[in-house]
Amino acid sequence: MSENRYEVGMKTRRSVLGDAHVDRASANVTEIDAGFQRYITENVWNGVWTSDAFTKRERSIVTIALLAGLGHEEELAMHIRATLNTGATREDIREVLMHVAVYAGVPTANTAFRIAKQTYAEIDAAAKGE
Incomplete structure (x- = not known):
């Protein structure tokens, strides 16, 4: 089974920002920004940062x-x-x-x-x- 957009995005996010930063940011997610955090992980970190360009x-x-x-x-x-x-x-x-x-x-x-x-x-x- 292939990784989904969120998993790929999270892997990329961790490779760029580091585990400590991503762990701190993830611990601070609330219902207010959970959808936004998912959006940037799937679309920025998976979509933009994984392009070969x-x-x-x-x-x-x-x-x-x-x-x-x-x-x-x-x-x-x-x-x-x-x-x-x-x-x-x-x-x-x-x-x-x-x-x-x-x-x-x-x-x-x-x-x-x-x-x-x-x-x-x-x-x-x-x-x-x-």
Whole structure:
């Protein structure tokens, strides 16, 4: 029996965001957002993120550019952390945020750089066991 859209989406979501994040997010699902969570798992994580058109690294870069440009700070930090799983490098993210400065504005990129620096500092501290 083949996996259904939800199972495939959840497997992809875990591979990008990590088990710890997905477990925390799943534990916080309520009747208010259960349908939405199912929708994004089946359609975003199964539909978009599993396409062969882009690699996970490329999708990660595009996602970070869009989240930064739209000012979605919490999601931006989450996807910067996800680069540990997608193969996008810090240099990739620096270049993405430079594009954000040009196409979405310097203040927007300034905020995104602040979030990237803070997120990478947290990643580095966790790696050192701090």
